[in-house]
Amino acid sequence: MLALEFVSTILATRAGLTDTLSDVEGMTAWGRAHGAELGLPPDFTASEKLRSEVVELRQAVRALFARAVTPGPVSSADADRLPGFAESLDLVNATALAVPMAPRLEWPAEGAPRSRSVPAGEPGESPRIRATLAASAVELLAGPHREHLRACPAPRCVLYFVKEHSRQEWCSVACGNRARAARHYRQHKGQ
Template sequence: MSDTRLALDLALTVRHDGRGGVADDLGTPEGLTTWVHERPGLLGRVPQADVRAVDAWEADEESLAAVRSLRAAVRALFAHAVRPGEPSPADARDLMPVPEALDRINAAAAVVPTVPRLDWPDEGDPLVSHHPTGAALHQDALPAALARAVIGFLAGPDRASLRACHAPRCVRYFVKAHPRQEWCKPSCGNRARVARHHERHRSSHP
């Protein structure tokens, strides 16, 4: 899974609930466990000898709090990235200050320090992998992996295409796949067009 996809997936655990409100896929440890299990290899992004297989991993209140804290920082930085556009309405009034968000992301990434390792197969190109410099706690692996994905995305070329979807009721961020894309998905475009039609109708028939 790419840094871009993982960073977006974390931000999108806050979503429209289909009834006019906002749902949180990470509202409980069970929700986080399910989310991690749906992303095989996520924990392996920060290699550690004591990290269990992803299908055996279970979240607890501590890991849930760490990931939710990280997500708040991610959404604050996403809101900063889409300027001068408006941020997602889900948290536009309660965004973490950018310096605090940066500190939070960098601190999570630094908990599991790694060094690069170069391998060069007999047939193929050189490969770089990252390995921990010392023992790390199991619960540190997930926030570190997520924080590094966020750093990779925000420092990479995809950040320039990040947008907040402003279709009615949507709270998602997305990366534009083509220059004319306005909405995160077709259903949002349909809702936005219907809303515009009704607004024009009201304006022309007071």
């Protein structure tokens, strides 16, 4: 899910919190890695203005994710630096609406026809990228996956994930192992 990958551009490493979008090079690399979903050419290069706008949107989406997982714990990455709920909701909605989308019928010579959403006009690159990201967040938060959205409770993890089965507690096997090791250490520390 693009929205989860988008909010996961803030992650915890052994060195601490890492922001994949902290500079233009990081934004360019992330944009190229998600070029197909964002409708970007292979030679896409981000500007500082685009990076700044995308980071502002990411923080708003993270604020909405924090609200969605309540009363459960939110990601500890930036919980104290997130914008307010109403402000975030307004920004995500305005961004998604900035680029009207329309269905486009594609019918390859070999295969069945399919529909793909494309911009109804010729928006600039930044509005198109941000609208795609905002629309992905809206789809996740308004759809059935929202009820399964969780913040990973593992030590030092700051990611959100969609719980895929009833026993899943962490975003990954590595986080589960880290949480179990930390619990074992706490239990046997005083003995």
